[in-house]
Amino acid sequence: MGKTMYQKIWDSHLVHTGGDGGSIIYVDRQFVHEVTSPQAFEALREAGRKVHAPEKTLAVMDHNVPTTSRDIASTSAISRTQMEQLSKNCAEFGIRCLALEDEDQGVVHIVGPELGITQPGMVIVCGDSHTATHGAFGSLAFGIGTSEVEHVLATQTIQQKPSKTMLININGALAEGVTPKDVILYIIGLIGTAGATGYVIEYAGEAIRAMSMEGRMTVCNMSIEAGARGGMIAPDEKTFTYLQGRDSAPKGDNWVKAVTYWKTVASDKDASFDKVIDIKAQDIAPQVTWGTSPGQVAAVSDVIPSPKQFKDAVEQTAAANALRYMDLTPGTNISDIKIDIVFIGSCTNGRIEDLRAAATVIKGKKVAHGVQALIVPGSGRVKRLAEREGLDKVFLEAGCEWRYAGCSMCLAMNDDQLKPGQRCISTSNRNFEGRQGPGGRTHLASPEMAAAAAVTGHITDIRKFLKRGN
Amino acid sequence: MQPFKALTGIAAPLDRSNVDTDAIIPKQFLKKIERTGFGKHLFHEWRYLDYEGTKENPDFVLNKDPFRKAQILLARDNFGCGSSREHAPWALSDFGFRCVIAPSFADIFYSNCIKNGLLPVRLKPEEMDELFAVADFGASGLIAVDLENQVVGAAGKKFRFQIEPFNKECLLKGLDQVGWTLQYQDKIAAYEEKLMAEKPWLK
Incomplete structure (x- = not known):
């Protein structure tokens, strides 16, 4: 029996298998933002703990930044406090922070992929439920709470129990005017907002293959709205082309090694999923x-x-x-x-x-x-x-x-x-x-x-x- | 973390499905950098008639006696869906809740509860109907929750619930989970050494 992409990533990240359900998996990259991290840093300070691998975390200000100006003084006092606290925490613990005035600042789930930080086969977490976005690259990416942010900062690992797996095939080509957003809204309407609770979804089929990396990110992004822990799409040539040359993408020999590995990440042909849903792309109309x-x-x-x-x-x-x-x-x-x-x-x-x-x-x-x-x-x-x-x-x-x-x-x-x-x-x-x-x-x-x-x-x-x- | 063993208390009936974390604690209250003080903003938009939160909505369950003192919250399917904000369990705990009972919970919310000593109990929809009926009796409709034996008791009936053994242990002991993981520091170090050798681009 072959393995699903989820199973492969799980197995390759297992640090400790707890017989009682408390397994520890390794986290390759963490993203943090100003809203769900201050209490995590504070807890580290209170316990006298350090950040285990500061270079594996990137902080970005996004949730309450002003969009009419880049002047931090233009925001309310409490928004400013959170942003300043993030800068302070990152400086203290040695974490790179894209602050308001940084030219690469943006929404964390857009910044990660465009800097090439998000890569196939990774485990990626962030204190934000839309972390599944990164799954579009064939990574296992999911949102976590603040206590878990603290846990990842302190140990670079997370306690997890394995999820069930769901395969959603979008077969055929999408009609004109129908976009990746319509695909994911249609799926949520079909299976319900708790339809994938306890599952990680893998999206597949011709319509998914035909999508650009950006379209795939839109689909994976809203996996949480169907209740899923994560959503993922097998990496392919589009994924590699998207990544090549980006700031944090592997270079030289490492690029060759990485691509060789990335090509092994997709689910095996004979892998079995806990649930399979087939959807005809032609059945999907623009959704509201x-x-x-x-x-x-x-x-x-x-x-x-x-x-x-x-x-x-x-x-x-x-x-x-x-x-x-x-x-x-x-x-x-x-x-x-x-x-x-x-x-x-x-x-x-x-x-x-x-x-x-x-x-x-x-x-x-x-x-x-x-x-x-x-x-x-x-x-x-x-x-x-x-x-x-x-x-x-x-x-x-x-x-x-x-x-x-x-x-x-x-x-x-x-x-x-x-x-x-x-x-x-x-x-x-x-x-x-x-x-x-x-x-x-x-x-x-x-x-x-x-x-x-x-x-x-x-x-x-x-x-x-x-x-x-x- | 405060351990959870057993509790008998007043249960507040919130007869809604898909109660999202924006409803539990709206975003305008996420700007604190502490974990405390969120209780007064719990269910803000349902609980108050004005944006400032000075006028209580008399129809909302938590504004009625005896539910102001409720320690158990009853709800319907998919409780805690939406954002990953841990402010949601912080707000519930800060209000005085120690336990939420619903047919199903959103994943992230469920684990956030476990990390905060707030017990999430899953019961069948028809069992929930019985609990909702009991809760309507208010102070004379107490519900008992026993984590050790995984049983909810009300009006002479007992309902068994499932919980993962590790989560149960964490709650019963009030475990410091970072501390628990750090006992495996050697394994983490060994994993990282192997990672550097096999996948050097991930350093």
Whole structure:
């Protein structure tokens, strides 16, 4: 019997097998940010412990950085405290920190891959649930809590029990206008927000193979929204091409050795998974969430469902609560829903290809009257590249705002927040109540759909938008 | 970490599924650099009528007596989904909760509870229905949780629950998990030596 990619990575990282379930696995790289790390560093200090391998951790400020300026003084006092604390902690423990003013600063899950830190076969952790993004390279990457951040800092290992494995095949080619974001939203809608709890998902099939590395990152990014510990995709030539020459990618002899190893990481052909799901790529339409959980999602051409359509009392109550919060009525065409704000960015969709896709839709058009559109690049590098390509001008001429890199309105820890009752189409990953600002209403969608909505002022089927040549 | 052995207390019924960590502790309260003081912001948007948190929502369960003193929280499927923020169990503990009972939990939240002496108990949905019925009796509807024997008792009934042996040991002993791992320092060193030889690009 062959091994899954997950099993191979698990086996090669096992430091200690506990008969009682407390196994220790080695962590190749850790990312930390300012929100979930201060208590971890403080605990190290209290216990008089050191960081075991400071060179294996990279710190990035992202969650509450301002996006209108790079001046730390422009933020609230408490945001500033967290950022200053991260700088102080990193200096004390010898960890590299990409601070607000660093030209490579950005959202941690965008920065890691673009610096070439994320590589196949690794175990990668971060005190952030969207760490699964890095799994797109064929690594085992998952989010952890602050106590675990402390544990990894102190020992460069983590206590784990093995996860179950789930294989999701996306067979065939995606239809026009359907993006990696739609694929992952469709999967979450299909299996539910707890559908993969206890599992690590491996995504495979022609549609996944056909995706760029950036598209694959978008898919893996939202694995947590299906409840999965991690999501991963087998490395291939695209992975190696993406990595070659990046700052932290192996060089010279090490590159040759690394690629040889990386080619062994994929699941064996006869590997067996605990669960297999087959999806026809052609069944996937552009998706939009209508509720307050990412699983409350539908095709853009659908209508808002009635709570009665759901199978049990718990789901019916959840749907009724969601519709009340979202101020939506069953039977309404999703494409008739008017929006106030457009947010394009985040670790899900803040990479250069996302910005190019949005710019293509919006080029030569104007943002609808009364709509505010925020374009927030995922990193300093993404921002500079976009500016070299002239994308900033496309957005600015259309009436969008062009911001500095950060998590921004994905979780609204900085000043980029919805006001109560405002409705946003967002390329981010969560539509929870209040996620983008207290009382704010979120519809998750792809960058293309968000850009189209910016132009029309309502949720818009990108397929029709493209056909009309709007 | 405070050990968890057994507890008999008031259970607050939160009859919702997919309670996410943004609902448990909204992001505007994540900016502290300590682990304490999050309890007053627990379930902020449901618990208060105003953004500042000065006006209690009288309909929210934790604003009703005797649930202000609840030590056990009852909820539905997929409790603690969403972000990895450990502020969620910190807020629950700081409020006074020692145990959350639900049919299922999100992975990261579950391990965050274990690290903080907050016992997450998984019971079947139909068993949850019975506990919700008991909790409605408030102070006269106490629920008993016994970790050693892996049993929840209420209204004369007993419900067994499963927990991984290692997690159980951590909770019962209030184990310092970093300290536990550091007893295997030699194994970590040996692993790193092998890593340097076999995968030098990972240094």
